[in-house]
Amino acid sequence: MNIEALIASTFDGLMLGFVFGLMAMGLTLIFGVMKVINLGHGPLIAIGMFAVLVMSQSLGINPYLTLPVIIVIGLLTGIVMYFVALHRVINSPELTTLLATFSVNMMITGLMTVIFSTSPRGLDVTLGSLQFGRVTILGTRVAAVVIAVVVTIALYFFLYRTRQGKSIRAVANNRGAAELMGINSSWVLGLSFGIGAMLAMISGMLLATMFSFTVLTGNALETKSFVIVVLGGLGNPTGALFGGIIIGLLESITTIFIPVSWVPVLEFVVFIMILLVRPNGIFGARSS
Amino acid sequence: MKTLKNISFWLLLVVIAGVAVVPIVQGNVSMREDAFFILMLVILASSTNIIMGYTGYVSFGHIVYFGTGGYVAFYLMQTFQWHFVLAALVGGVAASLLAFLLGNAVLRLRGAYFALSTIGINEAVRAFVSNFEPLGGSIGMFFNFSMYDAYGGAKNAGQLAYYAMVVLALMTIAASFLIKKSKFGLGLMSIREDQDASMVLGINPSRMKVITYTISAFFPAIAGAIFFFKNGLIEPGPAFELHRSVEALVMVMLGGFGTVTGPIVGAVVYERLRGFLITNETFSNFHLVIAGAMLLLIVLFVPAGLVGWLRLRFAAVRRFLE
Amino acid sequence: MILSVENVSKRFGGLQALDKVTLSVNEGEIFGIIGPNGAGKTTLFNTINGVYPPTEGRIKFRGEDVTGLPPFDLSKRGLARTYQVVRPLGELTVRENVTVGACFGRENLPLEKAEKVADEILEFVGLTARNDMLASKLNVAQKKRLEMARALAARPILILLDEVLAGLNPQEVADMLGVVRKIREQGVTIIMIEHLMHAVMNLSDRVFVLDYGAQIAEGTPQEVSNHPKVIEAYLGDPEVAKRFLEGTPS
Numbered sequence: 001m002n003i004e005a006l007i008a009s010t011f012d013g014l015m016l017g018f019v020f021g022l023m024a025m026g027l028t029l030i031f032g033v034m035k036v037i038n039l040g041h042g043p044l045i046a047i048g049m050f051a052v053l054v055m056s057q058s059l060g061i062n063p064y065l066t067l068p069v070i071i072v073i074g075l076l077t078g079i080v081m082y083f084v085a086l087h088r089v090i091n092s093p094e095l096t097t098l099l100a101t102f103s104v105n106m107m108i109t110g111l112m113t114v115i116f117s118t119s120p121r122g123l124d125v126t127l128g129s130l131q132f133g134r135v136t137i138l139g140t141r142v143a144a145v146v147i148a149v150v151v152t153i154a155l156y157f158f159l160y161r162t163r164q165g166k167s168i169r170a171v172a173n174n175r176g177a178a179e180l181m182g183i184n185s186s187w188v189l190g191l192s193f194g195i196g197a198m199l200a201m202i203s204g205m206l207l208a209t210m211f212s213f214t215v216l217t218g219n220a221l222e223t224k225s226f227v228i229v230v231l232g233g234l235g236n237p238t239g240a241l242f243g244g245i246i247i248g249l250l251e252s253i254t255t256i257f258i259p260v261s262w263v264p265v266l267e268f269v270v271f272i273m274i275l276l277v278r279p280n281g282i283f284g285a286r287s288s
Numbered sequence: 289m290k291t292l293k294n295i296s297f298w299l300l301l302v303v304i305a306g307v308a309v310v311p312i313v314q315g316n317v318s319m320r321e322d323a324f325f326i327l328m329l330v331i332l333a334s335s336t337n338i339i340m341g342y343t344g345y346v347s348f349g350h351i352v353y354f355g356t357g358g359y360v361a362f363y364l365m366q367t368f369q370w371h372f373v374l375a376a377l378v379g380g381v382a383a384s385l386l387a388f389l390l391g392n393a394v395l396r397l398r399g400a401y402f403a404l405s406t407i408g409i410n411e412a413v414r415a416f417v418s419n420f421e422p423l424g425g426s427i428g429m430f431f432n433f434s435m436y437d438a439y440g441g442a443k444n445a446g447q448l449a450y451y452a453m454v455v456l457a458l459m460t461i462a463a464s465f466l467i468k469k470s471k472f473g474l475g476l477m478s479i480r481e482d483q484d485a486s487m488v489l490g491i492n493p494s495r496m497k498v499i500t501y502t503i504s505a506f507f508p509a510i511a512g513a514i515f516f517f518k519n520g521l522i523e524p525g526p527a528f529e530l531h532r533s534v535e536a537l538v539m540v541m542l543g544g545f546g547t548v549t550g551p552i553v554g555a556v557v558y559e560r561l562r563g564f565l566i567t568n569e570t571f572s573n574f575h576l577v578i579a580g581a582m583l584l585l586i587v588l589f590v591p592a593g594l595v596g597w598l599r600l601r602f603a604a605v606r607r608f609l610e
Numbered sequence: 611m612i613l614s615v616e617n618v619s620k621r622f623g624g625l626q627a628l629d630k631v632t633l634s635v636n637e638g639e640i641f642g643i644i645g646p647n648g649a650g651k652t653t654l655f656n657t658i659n660g661v662y663p664p665t666e667g668r669i670k671f672r673g674e675d676v677t678g679l680p681p682f683d684l685s686k687r688g689l690a691r692t693y694q695v696v697r698p699l700g701e702l703t704v705r706e707n708v709t710v711g712a713c714f715g716r717e718n719l720p721l722e723k724a725e726k727v728a729d730e731i732l733e734f735v736g737l738t739a740r741n742d743m744l745a746s747k748l749n750v751a752q753k754k755r756l757e758m759a760r761a762l763a764a765r766p767i768l769i770l771l772d773e774v775l776a777g778l779n780p781q782e783v784a785d786m787l788g789v790v791r792k793i794r795e796q797g798v799t800i801i802m803i804e805h806l807m808h809a810v811m812n813l814s815d816r817v818f819v820l821d822y823g824a825q826i827a828e829g830t831p832q833e834v835s836n837h838p839k840v841i842e843a844y845l846g847d848p849e850v851a852k853r854f855l856e857g858t859p860s
Contacts, residue, residue: 037400088588094399095346096587099541102534103584110576223411223530226404234400261419261426268412275405276393290722471713471721478710481699488659490685490714490764546701603742 008135009252015141017248018148019206021241023221024228025155026199032235033172033192034090039101040081041225043108044197046218047077048204050112053121063125063209064143070205071198078197082190090189105219112215122212144206151202152241155195159237168192172235227271233281242283291469296608300465300549301458308454324450324518326559327457331511332532333539333551334460339504340537341546342473343497344480345395346403348533349410350508353383355527356413357509358516359423365517366429372439376452376513383509384502391501395494398483407530414528428523435520442520449518456514460507465548467503468610476500477546538583544593548610553594611673612637612768612799613658618667620650620657620823627653629824630667635768640790640800642814642831644807646843650823651803652694655770658801659691660684672767688716688767692760692774694803696753700746707745707756708732708763715764727763735759735789751782758789762798769793771802775809787813811835819843 023045030038038044048070055066085104089096127139159165170178171188179185204218211217228247232239250270251263258266274282291297308327311320336350361379364370370378394405418426439445467473478486479493486493516522535558543554561582565575590597598605613635620628627650635641643651657664663678670676676684690711699707705728712724712731719727732738735755740748745756754774761769771790775783787809794800804810810817811831819827819840827837834840 031400035400037404085584085588089591092591093344094403095340095537095541095545096591098346098348098400098403099537100584100587102538103580103587106580106583107577110574110578110580113576114573223407226407230404230408259419261415264415265412265419268408268415271408272394272405272412275397275401275408279397279401471724474706474710474713474721477702477706478699478714481701482697484661485693485697485699486710486714487681488661488685488691489711489760490682490716490718491710492680492682 004134005256006253009256010249011135011137012141013249013252014245015137015145015248016210016252017245018145018152018241019203019210019244020224020228020248021244022148022151022199022206023203024225024232024240024244025152025237026196026203027222027225028229028232028235028240029199029237030193030196031229032237033168034086034189035094036086036090036097036101037094037226038193038196039098039222040085040104040108041101041196041200042218042220042222043105043112044074044077044200044218045204045207045221046112046213046215047108048074048201049208049213049217050116050121050215051201052205052208053123056123056125063123063205064147066205067147067202070201074198074201075194077201078194079190081197082193086193087186087190109215109219116215118214118216120212120214123208125209138210140209144209147202147206151199155199155237158195164188164191168195224267227267230271230274230279231282233283234279236281236283239281239283243281291466294469296610297462297465297469299608300610301462304458304461304552305454308457312450320446320450322563324453326556327453328511328515329536329539329555329559330457330552331453331460331507332536333543333555334464334548335504335507336533336536337540337546337551338464338467339501341540341550342468342476342480343500345497345501346537347406347501347504348403348537349406349408349530350504350536351530351533352406352410352413352528353387353505354508354512354515354532355410355417355524356383356386356505356512358512358522358527359417360509361513362429362516362522363423365435366431369438372445372448372513372517373452376510376517379513380506380510383512384506387505388498388502391498392494395497395501410528410530410533414524417528418524424522426524428521428527430521446518449514452514453511456507456510461548461552463503463507464551465610467500468548472496472499480546538579541583541591541593542586544596544599545591547593547595547599550593550595557594611635612671613801614670615654615658616668616670618654618657618664618669620653620662621665627823628657628664629822631820631823631825633818633825633828635799635801637799638794638797639815640794640802640813642810642817643801643803643820644805644810644817644834645820645826649820651820652772653823654820655691655772655801655803659689659770682714685715685764686718688765689770690715690761690764690766690768691770692754692757692772694772694776696750696757698745698748698753698756700744702745703742704737704745704748704756705729705732705741708759711760711763712765715766717765724763727765728759731759731763734762734792736785750777751779751786754778754782754786755789758786762793766798768799768801771800771804773803773805775804775806783809 027038027041030036051070051073052063052066055061056063081104085100089100125140127143129139130137159169167183167188170183171185175185228243229240231246232243254263308323311323339345339347357379360382361375364375364378365372390409397405417423436442436445439448475491475496478491483493539554539558540551542558544550562575565571565578571578592600611634615631615633618628618631645651656662658669660679660681668675668677671687708728708731709724712719712727735758737755775786814831817831817834819834821843826839826843827834
């Protein structure tokens with residue numbers, strides 16, 4: 001192995017990691033606020049991918065300019081999904097909410113398969129590349145990282161500096177107490193779900209600029225999101241970002257040493273280990 | 289054992305056996321194929337229900353045992369020419385052993401963490417098998433045509449597989465019934481309702497959960513062995529298909545969580561309905577959408593499932609429908 | 611002596627929930643534990659029945675060292691308890707709830723025998739009419755009785771009662787006190803945490819007072835109610851102090 005390959009992989013992994021982190025943040029935020037594991041996360045990512053595909057190919061819009069539209073679609077889809085599928089059973093045991101969100105997964109996946117079939121698609125975007133010695137960095141990746149970072153900062157600003165954001169954190173902390181303080185928890189839960197869905201879709205859009213994809217890619221990314229989220233600690237958005245970077249690095253660096261097809265084995269073994277040894281994530285408090 | 293004197297126990301088994309014999313008596317092969325598949329789903333759903341419905345642990349990746357049993361048995365049959373029945377039993381034991389080892393670790397996790405870990409286990413095993421060359425890697429393994437000669441040709445082997453599936457289904461249902469009506473089952477349901485309170489009442493939850501998980505891995509593993517024996521081909525994708533696990537959960541919910549007959553009813557209704565949707569011109573493209581919508585309606589409005597709802601609604605039903 | 615707690619302490623992070631508690635309970639007595647809210651009474655129960663191990667100290671039950679044993683082991687040895695906040699097995703029937711107690715308790719009965727015991731106990735606490743009801747559908751007083759019945763079905767030697775009277779109306783309190791007396795008549799030793807002072811004072815042979823995790827007094831109800839430290843501990847809450855000193859029901 002040579003040092004340049006290592007540097008190139010590290011950069012690649014780091015950049016991919018930010019996007020993965022953003023993707024997993026959507027899942028972990030929803031869990032943190034309402035203790036629901038959103039099994040419809042994958043199709044939401046897929047919607048992001050196909051939304052940018054349709055807008056750029058049929059309407060000729062620059063993929064990066066679709067971002068505002070995707071944000072709106074994401075928020076609305078999430079809020080509708082919450083009130084249709086979850087609101088009635090939000091206080092039920094896990095199985096109920098798992099199945100409710102999974103039913104949405106089936107519906108969206110089914111509908112998208114009808115519309116788009118399952119053949120692979122790709123976006124035609126090139127933003128040139130940066131050259132450092134023999135290390136090449138693709139422009140699309142840089143753009144994706146920049147957008148991921150900006151969205152993350154905006155999310156934190158929203159959660160910590162705005163009234164709505166603060167009520168989300170209050171509800172996440174203690175729903176009962178938040179309600180006593182006059183917070184309308186139904187709306188806050190709906191909004192949080194909307195934000196979670198929005199993050200999934202933005203990450204889908206960014207991933208679509210880097211890789212080819214199918215209707216089912218979202219579901220594979222959903223499983224990856226589980227790994228990331230557990231790595232960073234369920235319900236912890238900052239942890240998800242770091243988890244995403246770790247997985248991004250793992251995926252690109254380990255391929256220098258082991259065949260690519262072994263990477264998932266490694267990932268899922270790490271995943272199970274973390275669940276068993278540090279269920280609160282590698283940054284979380286050790287459980288008693 | 290009081291259950292063995294219970295009329296509804298025997299009645300249930302007789303009804304299942306009776307229905308299962310129909311395609312044989314009529315000599316209808318396509319009907320037999322349908323019944324084979326439905327019985328397999330009944331086994332998957334009932335086994336999932338033993339750990340999920342009785343104990344309250346949602347095993348999302350339970351299909352890992354179906355695949356494990358299938359792979360172990362297939363390997364023994366293909367490489368060492370073991371007889372199918374013996375290979376299937378060893379496959380079942382191997383999967384149970386795996387469940388025992390994993391169960392000791394993951395059953396400490398509760399709720400969503402357990403559910404996620406079972407997904408992780410299935411994905412890890414699938415990824416491993418896809419890379420493991422002795423088991424054929426991502427291509428999998430297949431039988432030579434001569435393989436079925438020992439069973440009197442492929443046609444007879446199909447027949448044999450069907451009988452095996454019928455027997456296994458009856459065994460699974462009997463086990464599910466016996467567990468539910470036993471002291472052991474009562475302990476499981478107590479754990480499901482409140483694990484900490486159960487401990488104070490004298491129940492050792494870790495031990496009971498591990499035993500249950502081990503049992504619930506045995507039947508799907510043998511089903512996997514039978515299925516892939518008949519199939520003649522095993523690949524990582526179909527063997528460890530997470531989607532099938534989740535379908536089993538849907539069947540349990542549809543029929544009734546924690547009941548004996550619920551998973552059976554759920555499997556039959558789900559499969560028939562899917563069959564209808566796929567063959568119907570208007571719906572064929574939308575079968576996944578419709579199945580999803582149906583699941584959502586059940587979860588939101590009939591959370592007890594069909595059998596569960598009947599049992600709640602009519603006291604008389606409770607006496608004969610478990 | 612049936613139970614002895616020797617120098618038991620329990621710390622949760624920075625919080626000293628129990629501080630070198632020592633007590634002993636004789637066979638057949640009713641031993642009352644009182645103390646202001648947050649004094650560590652329920653923590654003491656949790657430590658005795660093995661929900662969590664003590665940070666230091668030893669617990670002996672019927673002469674055997676049981677420190678750190680899990681709750682199900684203690685249950686098998688004849689220790690039962692009820693919870694302050696009732697914990698019915700909601701989706702099981704009343705009869706099944708009590709059968710669980712009989713099945714896995716001290717006698718470790720097979721199912722059919724356990725069902726017979728359950729029927730007896732349900733008769734004893736007056737819940738027979740609710741046999742087939744789901745436990746979650748009972749009202750508070752009935753849930754308290756169910757909790758008691760489930761603990762009794764284990765045929766315990768020692769039973770820990772955590773505020774079985776809380777939240778009951780005067781009539782229900784009187785009924786429950788009758789049940790507690792009947793349990794004692796059967797030879798079961800009782801340790802009870804209670805906030806209703808007149809009840810503790812009337813029922814208990816001896817009373818133990820905890821404050822901030824430490825013992826501040828122990829003795830007959832008479833001795834304890836005149837103990838200056840006890841009065842001081844309760845003066846933090848004048849209402850309680852008044853009730854306590856007058857021994858009137860709330």
